[in-house]
Amino acid sequence: MKTITADNMAASQKQPHxxxxxxxxxxxxxxxxxxxxxxxxxxxxxxxxxxFTLSLATTILITGIATTSLHMIIRMGxxxxxxxxxxxxxxYAAVLSVVKFGLPFPIAMIFAFLAPAALALVIGPMLLRLxxxxxxxxxxxxGEIIRLVFVNWQSFTGGSNGIFGIPLPxxxxxxxxxxxxxxxxxxxxxxxxVARMLQSDIGRIIDTIREDSRLAECAxxxxxxxxxxxxVIACGLAGIAGGISGFFIRxxxxxxxxxxxxLNFVVMNIVGGMFQLAGPIxxxxxxxxxxxxxxxYVELQRVIFGVCLIVVMAFLPxxxxxxxxxxxxxxxxxFK
Amino acid sequence: MFxxxxxxxxxINGISxxxxxxxxxxGFTLLFGIMRVVNFAHGxxxxxxxxxxxxxxxxxxxxxxxxxxLAAASVAALALVLERLVYRWFYQKMFQSMIGxxxxxxxxxxxxxxxxxxHERSIPSPIDTVYRLGPLFLSGSKLVVIGLAxxxxxxxxxxxHFTKYGLAMRAAAQDVETAEVQGINTDxxxxxxxxxxxxxxxxxxxxxxxxxxxxxxxxxxxLMMAFxxxxxxxxxxxxxxxxxxxxxxxxxxxxxTYFGSTTSVFVTFGAVIVLLxxxxxxxxxxxxxx
Numbered sequence: 001m002k003t004i005t006a007d008n009m010a011a012s013q014k015q016p017h018x019x020x021x022x023x024x025x026x027x028x029x030x031x032x033x034x035x036x037x038x039x040x041x042x043x044x045x046x047x048x049x050x051x052f053t054l055s056l057a058t059t060i061l062i063t064g065i066a067t068t069s070l071h072m073i074i075r076m077g078x079x080x081x082x083x084x085x086x087x088x089x090x091x092y093a094a095v096l097s098v099v100k101f102g103l104p105f106p107i108a109m110i111f112a113f114l115a116p117a118a119l120a121l122v123i124g125p126m127l128l129r130l131x132x133x134x135x136x137x138x139x140x141x142x143g144e145i146i147r148l149v150f151v152n153w154q155s156f157t158g159g160s161n162g163i164f165g166i167p168l169p170x171x172x173x174x175x176x177x178x179x180x181x182x183x184x185x186x187x188x189x190x191x192x193x194v195a196r197m198l199q200s201d202i203g204r205i206i207d208t209i210r211e212d213s214r215l216a217e218c219a220x221x222x223x224x225x226x227x228x229x230x231x232v233i234a235c236g237l238a239g240i241a242g243g244i245s246g247f248f249i250r251x252x253x254x255x256x257x258x259x260x261x262x263l264n265f266v267v268m269n270i271v272g273g274m275f276q277l278a279g280p281i282x283x284x285x286x287x288x289x290x291x292x293x294x295x296x297y298v299e300l301q302r303v304i305f306g307v308c309l310i311v312v313m314a315f316l317p318x319x320x321x322x323x324x325x326x327x328x329x330x331x332x333x334x335f336k
Numbered sequence: 337m338f339x340x341x342x343x344x345x346x347x348i349n350g351i352s353x354x355x356x357x358x359x360x361x362x363g364f365t366l367l368f369g370i371m372r373v374v375n376f377a378h379g380x381x382x383x384x385x386x387x388x389x390x391x392x393x394x395x396x397x398x399x400x401x402x403x404x405x406l407a408a409a410s411v412a413a414l415a416l417v418l419e420r421l422v423y424r425w426f427y428q429k430m431f432q433s434m435i436g437x438x439x440x441x442x443x444x445x446x447x448x449x450x451x452x453x454x455h456e457r458s459i460p461s462p463i464d465t466v467y468r469l470g471p472l473f474l475s476g477s478k479l480v481v482i483g484l485a486x487x488x489x490x491x492x493x494x495x496x497h498f499t500k501y502g503l504a505m506r507a508a509a510q511d512v513e514t515a516e517v518q519g520i521n522t523d524x525x526x527x528x529x530x531x532x533x534x535x536x537x538x539x540x541x542x543x544x545x546x547x548x549x550x551x552x553x554x555x556x557x558x559l560m561m562a563f564x565x566x567x568x569x570x571x572x573x574x575x576x577x578x579x580x581x582x583x584x585x586x587x588x589x590x591x592x593t594y595f596g597s598t599t600s601v602f603v604t605f606g607a608v609i610v611l612l613x614x615x616x617x618x619x620x621x622x623x624x625x626x
Binding site: 126129131133136140141144145152267270299300301302303305307309314315 | 422425426431433434435436437438440442444446447450564601602605609612
């Protein structure tokens with residue numbers, strides 16, 4: 001029986017998987033595009049846009065942290081359906097340490113990282129032994145269990161009512177522009193960290209593990225330890241996204257971190273493209289902005305999301321990011 | 337609290353719940369065993385079954401014994417269209433099928449919300465009477481569920497074990513390539529298996545809608561339970577599914593009655609996670625990488 005994961009997928013579709021061929025040029029293009037995107041985000045508040053656009057941009061940044069962190073796990077060949085819940089864990093940790101224990105904001109954000117990372121460290125060694133489909137199923141169930149904890153631990157988490165009236169961390173952050181820049185810096189640090197990590201040896205190791213974990217083991221890579229490390233970091237980063245979103249929306253409840261949210265992150269990653277860091281970024285931009293054009297039709301949005309997933313999974317495994325290469329490939333085949 | 341009457345009642349509820357779970361998960365495991373497709377849209381199919389029964393039985397008032405199979409068959413027929421449009425791209429591709437069909441599930445569920453609205457409905461019960469058997473109260477609708485499910489499962493067993501197509505289906509489940517070499521038209525077998533699987537799921541959805549609630553989101557629970565039953569028994573194993581469904585239905589009924597539904601969910605999910613970690617191929621399954 002054919003085993004899971006991306007390798008078969010990429011191979012079966014005969015996608016050019018150019019790893020090194022022209023990689024400096026590609027890297028330069030990506031760098032230019034990335035810096036361009038960053039420039040847009042930096043000058044955004046000065047464009048005289050409405051407060052709504054600014055809050056949309058903040059949402060994009062928060063979601064971007066979550067999706068890029070999930071990207072690391074997906075790059076290893078594991079699709080986690082609990083990422084939204086890990087984000088929620090960070091949100092609860094950050095908000096509770098401010099609301100219940102009166103800790104200062106920076107320490108709260110450290111807890112936002114530590115809480116999900118700690119859980120990931122405990123369960124990671126068990127979960128990451130599982131092959132693709134079992135991992136998906138377990139994370140699916142795990143997400144449900146943690147959500148139930150949020151709902152049922154009334155005295156601490158406020159149950160299904162959630163926690164509202166979350167105070168601002170600093171007076172200065174009452175200004176949406178200030179909050180926006182804080183989020184931008186956080187996103188820059190987190191996404192930059194992920195990007196740097198994927199460019200380093202660790203990134204190569206991650207790709208090797210996805211393509212063939214046994215081969216990786218033979219090459220002397222401590223596969224499980226590596227997987228757990230990446231999983232812990234990814235879940236911790238998702239927690240930071242959760243912490244920021246808690247203070248941004250100033251209200252948290254279990255439903256905002258349910259399976260639907262986890263699914264959204266997976267959709268963004270896969271439709272954007274799961275083999276490159278650009279994928280989740282494009283996916284996030286696409287799927288946070290697109291729904292705004294369909295505001296009155298929340299259900300229709302979900303239907304479109306679903307159809308996108310089917311189409312991408314069936315015909316375009318490299319996602320939107322791979323679209324150009326895919327078209328080029330097809331054209332060159334036809335006009336040989 | 338532990339009197340024989342209560343225990344008997346718990347047992348009856350457990351069996352009717354088990355029947356529904358077995359029906360859902362049998363189709364799920366069939367699709368997985370034959371086509372290597374992890375059908376995340378299975379719950380949505382069950383949900384469609386519920387709505388089909390709502391219109392055919394609840395609105396059109398056809399006799400129940402006709403309406404029930406008709407509803408399930410109409411959903412299965414509709415699903416055959418989806419098979420041509422969506423599923424066939426994912427055959428023998430486990431990973432892609434999982435994510436792609438997650439998309440299909442989303443599309444179906446929210447299409448249902450658009451068409452029928454998010455509110456909950458109910459389907460009238462075919463038999464309102466409650467029978468007394470000693471200290472036990474047997475509600476008619478639960479008996480109908482148990483009876484029809486038993487008939488369906490028996491038919492399924494007879495079909496797979498005593499007909500040519502059933503044999504071909506089992507052969508394809510064991511090894512598609514070898515089955516093809518033996519002259520089995522796997523394309524047709526796929527469609528047949530697909531029809532049967534969705535038929536059973538839609539039927540279970542109808543039962544569930546009738547005994548509990550009908551809403552576009554009801555499939556989520558069916559899907560989760562199918563997962564759990566299939567994992568418990570072992571992916572792709574048919575006797576395993578029967579065992580898994582039985583354990584699950586009983587556990588839910590017993591734990592739910594004595595400790596509340598939240599505890600029951602915690603315990604079952606926790607047990608499944610532990611099982612997956614210790615023995616991912618399930619109780620009766622066979623390890624994949626021998």
